Amino acid sequence: MKVLIADNANDAKDVLGKMLLEEGYECIFVENSSEVIDRVYAELPDIIILDAKLSKPHSLEILSHLKSAPSTRDIPVILIASKRSHLKLTKGYELGVYDYISRPFFKQEILARISNITFACDRVKEELEKLLYRDYLTGLYNRRFFMERFFEEMAWSVRYKEPLSLMMLDIDFFKKINDTYGHGCGDEILKQISNALLSVLRTEDIVARYGGEEFIILLPNTNPEGALTAAEKLRVTVQDKNFLCESGDIRLSVTISIGVTTYNGETELSPDRLIGQADGALYSAKEGGRNRVVVYKQ
Numbered sequence: 640m641k642v643l644i645a646d647n648a649n650d651a652k653d654v655l656g657k658m659l660l661e662e663g664y665e666c667i668f669v670e671n672s673s674e675v676i677d678r679v680y681a682e683l684p685d686i687i688i689l690d691a692k693l694s695k696p697h698s699l700e701i702l703s704h705l706k707s708a709p710s711t712r713d714i715p716v717i718l719i720a721s722k723r724s725h726l727k728l729t730k731g732y733e734l735g736v737y738d739y740i741s742r743p744f745f746k747q748e749i750l751a752r753i754s755n756i757t758f759a760c761d762r763v764k765e766e767l768e769k770l771l772y773r774d775y776l777t778g779l780y781n782r783r784f785f786m787e788r789f790f791e792e793m794a795w796s797v798r799y800k801e802p803l804s805l806m807m808l809d810i811d812f813f814k815k816i817n818d819t820y821g822h823g824c825g826d827e828i829l830k831q832i833s834n835a836l837l838s839v840l841r842t843e844d845i846v847a848r849y850g851g852e853e854f855i856i857l858l859p860n861t862n863p864e865g866a867l868t869a870a871e872k873l874r875v876t877v878q879d880k881n882f883l884c885e886s887g888d889i890r891l892s893v894t895i896s897i898g899v900t901t902y903n904g905e906t907e908l909s910p911d912r913l914i915g916q917a918d919g920a921l922y923s924a925k926e927g928g929r930n931r932v933v934v935y936k937q
Contacts, residue, residue: 640663640664640665640685640686640757641664641665641666641667641682641683641684641685641686642659642664642665642666642667642684642685642686642687642688642753643666643667643669643675643678643679643682643684643686643687643688644656644659644666644667644668644669644688645669645672645675645678645687645688645689645690645693645698645701646668646669646670646688646689646690646693646719647670647671647672647690647693648690648692650742650744651668651670651690652668654743654744655688655744655749656668658744658746658749658750659749662750664753667682667684672693672694672695672696672697672698672701673695673696675689675693675701676701676704676705679705679711679714680710680711680860683710683711683714683842683843684714685714685715685757686714686715686716686717686753686756686757687705687714687715687716687717688716688717688719688740689701689702689716689717689718689719690718690719691718691719691720691721691724691727691728691731691739692719698718698727698731699727699730699731699734702716702718702731702734702735702736703734706734706735708795709788709791709792709795709859710792710843710859712735713760713764715737715738715756715760716735716736716737717736717737717738717739717740717752717753717756718731718736718738718739718740719739719740719741719742720739720740720741721741721742737756738752738755738756740752771783771784772784774847774848776826776829776830776848777829777830777832777833777848778830778833779833779836779837779846779847779848779854780845780846780847780848781847781848782847782848782849782850782855784847785845785847785849785855785857786910788845788857789845789857789910790910792845792857792859793902793908793910793913795859796859796902796903796904797904798904799904800903800904800905801859801860801904802860802861802862802863802901802902802903802904803857803858803859803860803861803901803902803904804857804858804861804862804863804865804866804869804899804900804901804902805855805856805857805858805866805899805900805901805902805913805914805916805917806854806855806856806858806866806869806870806873806897806898806899806917807849807853807854807855807897807898807914807917807918807920807921808836808853808854808855808856808873808895808896808897808898808921809852809853809854809895809896809897809921809925810828810829810832810852810853810893810894810895811893811894811895811896811925811929811930812929813825813828813851813852816828816891816893820884820885820889820891823884823885824884824885824889824891825852827882827883827884828882828884828891828893829848829852831880831882831883832854832877832882832893832895833846833848833854835873835876835877835880836854836856836873838876839869839872839873839876840856840858840869840873841858843859844856844857844858844859844869845857845859855914855917861901862901863899863901863934866899866901866934867899867932867934870897870899870932871932873895873897874894874895874897874930874931874932877893877894877895878892878894878895878930880893894929894930895930896921896924896925896929896930896931896932896933897920897921897924897931897932897933898916898917898918898919898920898921898922898923898924898932898933898934898935899917899920899932899933899934899935900913900916900917900920900934900935916935917935919935920933920934920935921933
């Protein structure tokens with residue numbers, strides 16, 4: 640488990656960090672408060688421990704930003720605060736802090752609080768995802784959840800002028816697979832494709848089954864070059880993989896076609912329009928011979 644500790648006090652590494660490292664936690668230390676948000680985006684830790692005394696920007700500003708961003712708002716935050724810091728603690732809880740710890744650090748208490756957070760968050764996340772967000776066959780996000788996040792990520796892109804890339808992906812000749820080997824084999828291919836996608840993409844990328852043999856992927860804070868690199872890596876990963884059906888008795892080679900587009904956050908554009916761009920690029924990939932990546936051109 641990855642824990643980001645944002646604290647410029649001497650005991651952050653020497654005491655708190657040592658306690659967690661001894662228990663097998665991966666620790667990321669950030670001493671400069673101006674670097675906290677960027678490091679959280681880059682590392683995507685499982686838990687954030689934030690010193691209430693940070694300034695420029697101060698801890699509550701950092702907390703407010705993290706709890707507003709779609710990709711970081713669900714990361715549990717623990718404040719390091721004195722029991723006398725009633726106002727900061729109250730405001731912290733209002734902004735979404737999960738718990739707090741105080742100095743001097745007591746190892747058993749800290750480990751217990753982290754364990755409680757991990758258990759509670761895992762249970763809630765698992766149940767909600769099963770009920771609301773997941774495709775029943777592949778385990779990927781479903782179209783409903785994807786569109787909710789898509790609107791949020793586009794708004795975030797506009798607000799902070801961050802690039803947002805989108806892929807539409809289709810399995811080549813999937814109907815032929817179903818007709819030749821049966822729908823059971825087709826379902827196995829869909830599940831194995833899904834696992835292949837997840838093995839290549841980043842944690843923050845949002846992968847959904849869009850319908851049938853079509854998938855849609857959202858890549859936050861990703862420019863056109865990064866999106867093209869990721870798409871090509873997906874294509875090659877699938878092309879080089881052996882797909883199995885009927886308990887391994889049938890081995891198939893499968894390829895995918897991908898359409899890619901990027902939103903720069905500067906011009907006004909609807910999610911449907913962006914999906915249309917990626918879909919048009921996907922159509923061009925199909926028309927161009929399949930097993931290829933095509934980038935949307937203005």
